[in-house]
Amino acid sequence: MARGQLRIHLGAAPGVGKTYAMLEEAHRRAERGTDVVVGFAETHGRKHTAAMLGDLEIVPRRTMTYRGVEFTEMDVDAVLARRPEIAVVDELAHTNVPGSRNEKRWQDVQELLDAGIDVLSTVNIQHLESLNDVVEQITGITQRETLPDDVVRRAEQVELVDMTPEALRRRMAHGNIYRADKIDAALGNYFRVGNLTALRELALLWLADKVDDQLDRYRSEHDIGATWEARERVVVALTGGPEGETLIRRAARVAARTPKGAELLAVHVSRSDGLTGVDPTQLAKQRVLVESLGGTYHQVVGADIATALLDFARGVNASQVVLGASRRGRLAQIFSRGVGVTTVALSGSIDVHLVTHEQIGHGRRPPSVTSALSRRRRLTGFGLAAIGIPVLTVLLRLLANDLSLASDILLFLGMVIAVALVGGLWPALLAAVAASLVINYFFTPPLHAFTISQRENLLALVVFLLVAAAVSAVVDLAARRTREAARASADAQTLAVVAGSVLRGARPLTALLERLQETFGLTSVTLLERAPETASGPDRQRDPRAWRVVATVGSTPCLTPSGGDVEVRAAEDLSLVLCGRVLDAADRRVVEAFAAQAALALRQDRLAEEAATARPLAEADRMRTALLAAVSHDLRTPLASAKAAVTSLRSHEVEFDESDREELLATAEESLDRLTRLVANLLDMSRLQAGVLGLSLTPIGLEDAVPPVLDEMGEPARQVQVSLPAHLRAVSADPGLLERVLVNLVANALRFSPPDRPPSISASEHGGLVELRVADYGPGLPKEQWEQAFMPFQRTGDRDNHNGVGLGLALSRGLAEAMGGTLVPEDTPGGGLTMVLSLPAAEGEHE
Known part of the structure; x- marks a missing residue:
């Protein structure tokens, strides 16, 4: 079906x-x-x-x-x-x-x-x-x-x-x-x-x-790969270079000029091998800039940058792509078209904007060539070459009649590979050159001369030298990649632990600095912020007055960027200063990631502080708005009724008999009484919130407090069933405030009890507290709404002063707590809601 x-x-x-x-x-x-x-x-x-x-x-x-x-x-x-x-x-x-x-x-x-x-x-x-x-x-x-x-x-x-x-x-x-x-x-x-x-x-x-x-x-x-320009989206490609901010602002202007504004998406393509690094500080700053302009930041992985960029653009149905012109020099562009030109050639229906910037033609700084192996292994390789080549030569000379030239070359090649495995490229190249000279001198006719008479032998030696050099380079490259992969894995694990500790910590900035100190064994880590009023100059790095300590962990904080062993810029006005030891260049990249995250954590902390500061103001504004909304309706009604009654009495156009006059006067009186109660509730709530409510606690018996309340509320309240124990202890309370609480509770109970089941009032004593229960038998209130019913100007379930400004229960609880008691709701057996007023028993009163 x-x-x-x-x-x-x-x-x-x-x-x-x-x-x-x-x-x-x-x-x-x-x-x-x-x-x-x-x-x-x-x-x-x-x-x-x-x-x-x-x-x-x-x-x-x-x-x-x-x-x-x-x-x-x-x-x-x-x-x-x-x-x-x-x-x-x-x-x-x-x-x-x-x-x-x-x-x-x-x-x-x-x-x-x-x-x-x-x-x-x-x-x-x-x-x-x-x-x-x-x-x-x-x-x-x-x-x-x-x-x-x-x-x-x-x-x-x-x-x-x-x-x-x-x-x-x-x-x-x-x-x-x-x-x-x-x-x-x-x-x-x-x-x-x-x-x-x-x-x-x-x-x-x-x-x-x-x-x-x-x-x-x-x-x-329907396998539709073409872009449908149903909604403009602009993708800006970021490399992590210094030109990124220029590209983002240009892309934002392109998006803003489109009809109704376009969606801005920034994307950074990481190489799939994970070994080509970028500046994490620049990317973090650019991400903040994108988000401040209303865009979103994304990161994708791809072996080919142009293809990955266009796949992302087509995936989000983008209509335009913005990327920077190539930073490579002219010679490099001869051998490879570059990402920009390739993207234009493959873009299809997507418009591509190549943006010029100050970094064009400056090229990329070539990576420093360092050995992939430790100094000890390199020395061991040189030693193996210095000992192994002569020893192998002696052995082969002793077996000269049993082995051919090809066998000799293969054995020397094995020795070169062994040296490459142990010591890397340079010891292997030295071994290859030495082995080729030894083979030429001792094993290639004419012997004991650096000349070769046969072309086959010359070819064999040349191939030997090339193979030995190639194998040495491959072994060294594999070792280099292994070390880079291990470094990348360690960095990723470190950053993952950092992210976890920051997310789980109550103080993300401090947690991040503590993790940085622990990871690199530092004595102290300090985040410094430049004072905005200080002037720039060469002495600013050493002047403590120009910097302010934002956060620090460790023994002794550094007060200036120049006072530490390592200083990393986290943002334009932020510096992360490390004391304890000088870090390797490879470690600095991870520290830059820490610095970028520290800047973000500081920004989040300050946003949270601003939100916390604004929250009371927003709450106050919400209260004022709710008060005005409630007052505009609830105070207008009794005023209108009283005004209408008084206007009718003063009118000379209509003659009223005595009963009509009494009814109009009663209406005016009832409306003014209602208005008086509303204003009194507002004043009492304002005194409660300001902490200036006056109290006069005296012993008072509930048998003396409840009947006057019911009499004051008139005929409906006389139906309330009252059950008070004969020897109930008196309570310590303010008589006037207690009366206000009881009036509100009984009024609510009367409003929600059906006509055939009037509310009930009962009392009991438990552990020095006297509990008064005002129960109604109406529809009740779900437990999840109980607490909201006590919020000022709320009408959850229409239970708290439907005829007032939503202050009845809120004011009653506040008055009860001011007298040292509590007011809590509970379900009425058989359906309904019971308000339990607990007050301390008066001292010296006994049953």
Whole structure:
């Protein structure tokens, strides 16, 4: 059975018309004769959306009871039994009621797809798991219902339902999205223009990435290697040379000049043998520059640089490649075209920009020729040649009648190879020359003369000399490559250990310097930063006032770059100074990698410090934003009610009887009382956060504190069931603050308890603490949302002061802790939520 296809209508925010567009598509399919049913569609009371259901067949929902409250969910079994061609299932990220067949609705949809049923569904961009934290940062609201990105990416079709922020806000103001009492709060909070613009951009970018994936998959499935310029991408090739920064900036300008801006990618091609080194400091600086310009850095391995570069460019569907003109001299370019010319010849449809720079024609510094073997082995080789050639000559002279000239040459060749294996190139060349002279003098007619009468003997000696030299060179090259491979392996292992220690350490910069000191056995390692106010000059390297110690490990830090044994530039204003010993040239390359990583680690440390500094400011800004959003709605309502009542009483156009006047006065009084409580909550919370809340702790019995609270709250509170032990110890608390806490807790409990099951208050004593439990029997609150319910200006589960600014539970916990107590939630047996207020028992009070 073929798997069904999933079509998703993706929106940036609630209200853009996803469900409406989905139902429109369902009607189009039905009009074409397709069997369509509605498995689940949520209209949210929007009349235009409800009208779109029209005559579509609706599968009855399944009713479930959870904690005494009835909920309806999609009946998966009923849809499967009906077996339509297409099922309409709204809100793909929805979390099903506990006890349902699956935890999430997208899992229900997977069952329908597995059964061969096509599905039309909807989802908002804020519900994607990968964007959850980004959306929270933008809007300040945590999305609890999410689904994996892969569910949406695997959909056969994703259609973006788009709307400008201004149009969406107009739709909101007209009452087409939320009820009238929620419009002001929504427009001032989640539906601000900036939020909607950012969410819209997120949706467009995410969908663009999915389209890119689909395009790459299509090109791969159809073996399309040519570049399709659907989206401009500029690749800049980096060699690690000093011209890299010029190339990056030129490539960034090329990318910026393309319509809507192009994507910038920097790539460095490493040789596949792993033995050709580059300057890691330059590459690290260039990587930082690329990322600061909004690009990305990549590294690939290839035997042929031009081929590897173009393979990478075609792999990312790049349209342009930027690389520098050759640094080699004219003579070198005669024998080889170079990477630039080869890339142009092989580029095909990709545009190649050859950028001039200051390093053109300067060539590359030839590598220093050093022996691959140790001095001891070279001396041993020379000794073997000096002893072995005469000894072999004597032996062969004694066996002159038994061996031919060819045998003599082969034996001398074996001696030369042995010398090459032991001492390398130069001892072997010396042995080859000495052996050729010995063969000519003692074994080639005419004997005892450096002349050769027969051409065959001359040819044999020439071949002998060439073979001996070639074998010596090969042996020396193999030894050199073996040493380089061992060095590269050791360097790679060292850098891998460094990376691991840096990643695992809480202090990456210090961990890196400690690893450097340990690796090379140094007495101290210091990272110095040049003071920006100091002038340049030859004395700056020796002036301690020109440098500042950023980080150091070891016994005695170096205060200037010239005060150490080795100094490596980590960045333009950073120097890594090593004390203890002078390093080999081969070790310096690894130290340069350490220096580059140290510069990056310092940059990350400073970014983390800036983020830590900005976090309280961002939190304060978030609090102010939440406060303004809450105050703009919650304070306006009681003010409007009080003003309307007072205006009506002052009006001369309408005559009110005594009962109407009493009702209006009661409305005004109730609204002003509510306003007073809101302002008092705000003031108390500000005092708590400022640490200036005044306390007067006195012994007070709960039997004296609870009844006045219930009386003050009026008729609804008289239904609360109170059960307090007769001999309960008094608590040490501030009477006024305790009353505020109890009012908030009882008000919350009344709001969420059903009419037939009023809240209850009970108390007990345990280990010097008196616990007061205020229990409701409503829908309860998931445990993962318990702590968020105590955050100021949050309305998790709509539990903390729905009629206030979201301060009820936050203020209650703060007041409880100020009095030396605690306030924690727990589940109510049988369903609901219980708030447990623990306060210390008053000293000297006994049962």
